[in-house]
Amino acid sequence: MKLGQLIKLERQRQNMKQEYLASGICVPSYLSRIENGLVTPSEDIQQLILMRLNIPLEALQSDENLEKSHPFKPLFKTVINSRNKVKAEKLLQDIHIYIEEHPLEPERLTLLLMETRLMLMLPEHTIEIQTNMAILEEFKKEMDTEQLFYLYTMQGIIAYQNNQFRQASEIFSEVFTLIKSYRMEDWEMAELYYISSLTLLSESRYILAIDYMKAAVSYFNQEILIERSIECLIISGIAYQSTGLLKESFATFEKAKEISIKIDSSKFNGMIEHNLGSSYSLLKDQQKALFHFQSALDTKSNPNDKILTIFAIVKEYHKTRDYKNAKIWLEKAIELLNQLTEKNRIYYSNHFAIYRAILLDEKEFVSIFKEALLYFEGKQEYMSCFIYCHVLAKKLADNKQYKLATMYYDIGFNYHLKQSKVTIWEELS
Template sequence: MKIGERIRFYRHQQNMTQEELANGIISVSYLSKIENNQSLPSEEVIELLCNRLNILLVDETEPNLLDDLKDWYKSIVNQEKDKAVSEYARLKEAVDQRNDSTSMIHFLLFELRYHLLNRDLGSAQKQIKRIEEISTLLTDELLYYFFKFQGLHAYLRSQYSSAYDKYKKAEGFLASNVFEKWEEADLYYSIALTSSRLWKVSICLRYTNQALAIYQAVYNFKRSAECQLLLGISFQRSGEWKKAEESLLLTSKIAETLNDSNLRGMVHHNLGYLFSLQEKSEQAIEHYLKSIEYREQKDYTRKLHSIFSLVMEYYKTKNYELAKGWVKQALYILAEMEEDLVEYEYHFKTYQYLLSDPQSEEFECFLKEKVIPYFSEHNMFEYLATYAEILATYYENSYRYKLSSHYFRVSNDALRNIYKLI
């Protein structure tokens, strides 16, 4: 990093204005030129500026520290949470002591990914803003990480279109940089997962197969299983049920071998969905219940997803009392959580109305003003189609045919978007 860039970087880190740094040394306009590498100052000026910032004249990057930071990042990607947590304080202290801008920028980026591992989205958002202030200092390699991590941040906030765009920007830096194969695979898997959320089935299949080829080559069985799971979901959506079941059963075998309860939960959930698509409700319910059983105690999001699928299946088969019981349990979980999960709040409150007061004006307003706009904004077409049809039927039963026709069109347009993406 050039000296002017280093000065700007550390000034930002210390929340110092140009006026405060330049005072008594040089003019503000001259400092601006130095920071933008438009002027090369004398050694005396550089030394005075560095002394005020309490940094060294030379950026003494220590390869060992940078290697340690990259090892830490790999443990984060591999979800080795205990190792990631134990290394965090040590590396933060080491970076602070060195005053090395290269290590500091790497740490800021990997710290962002660390916050995302811990699902601390508030801290992650603040970190993104800090990094944006120094984004002009980022090399192509660092921009790759920044776009990738912003993609994950958007994904965790259910902003799937934004996540997909960020991941694709990160992919644009792959060709100009040399990354290890596991890093490439992680990006491909992230794009595939986001594509699945957006019902971009053909894109999901392509990127999943790219990731799977790498994971199989390096004998990463867990990630290979997660890829097989994604393939199963994609085959479900394209109506290739036999292929879907084959992929899911293969995932199940790997999950048994690894004794991975979370993976078992995901397999049972998707087998439940597969049987639901085939109108085999009894088998679907059996797998959804197993999925909930295998979900880890604090894995609330995935547990809620399985509970929601179970509620829909019970509702479809007119087991209303069982559906009510699970809705009540889900709303209790949501009330106890610190994190707001708007998507699931809307899902379960919708079914709470359907199971108790489906013709109320309050339900009409809830669907029209909150639920449908939310799923439309997030391009979640499957749910948009379902809830728009429910509202259309509500208006039809109330003899308000103009509004009914409008929401049937909204539902049909959402379905067309799904089939177009497939």
């Protein structure tokens, strides 16, 4: 990066307006020209600007001839591969210290991208992530292909974390288009395949999700990243399960379980048991499904993990019309809501509001459904919208509210089209 760009980046990082930085030094329009590399300021103006940014004047000389000598790229690779949060926090601190010592580092933009990607592994950095992403967006035109790869990938991850699966999928498609004629390193491609697979899974695009996960697990196996391989197996098992390939699903989950036992790790036991429960549920073997769901709960300690399995248990009892137990587990779920992160609390509150309206036959059930539908539509979770429209329409029809029922059947069908990415009726064939 050139000096003007570094000044702009540091000004934005400090949340400083151009007018304030320029005040008493030069007019804001001239500062804008400096930041955009259109003019080279005099030494006096350079020094005054750096002083106002609290950058030591000696940094101008010490960083001028600085080469790409910082050791962060190999460490960054190791952290992303291992997904170790302790190492991520340590590397983040090291980068911060380095930047303080080298505020005019030519690779400052790359370091900012690394910082932000590490922060995405650490939920306590939400505000810093938003700030950094806004700054990075400002520098998009100055980025090379590799830098754009990281920016778009982070945008996709953020969309996925916010349950905006359609948007995430579109972003990752852009990433694959971006790098068609550019060779990314194997570990970077493995991470892209892994993250993209999660998004495809959430969009019910299971076959491509399996293909991408196979590409990711191939790299993780080669690098003996066993825990990453186990996670990939679990995700592949979910994809097989969702396509009705239950034999492959059971085999994949059992393989993940076998490897976990071999490395004496209990980290994935909850996920494996939960998904074995889901597979038995599809086989309509409620006894085994509930056994594995309970086993999953016994191994989970985090409320945000527990709520997923409790939701599965509520659905399991409800679909077999065991409403007594469904209500019992619904109350357990509602009691747990306040222990969840804000995002998960809102997400599951909308799901459980619908089940509560059904199980307790609440009078305002239409408004409850409408509120939930509005939320899930905002999250682009069209499958939930489609399902709940069907449930609402059936309940309205049972109450002889046929006109309203017909309307929600139609709305539900339109959600189904959105989920399938169908825009015209000819595409239905």
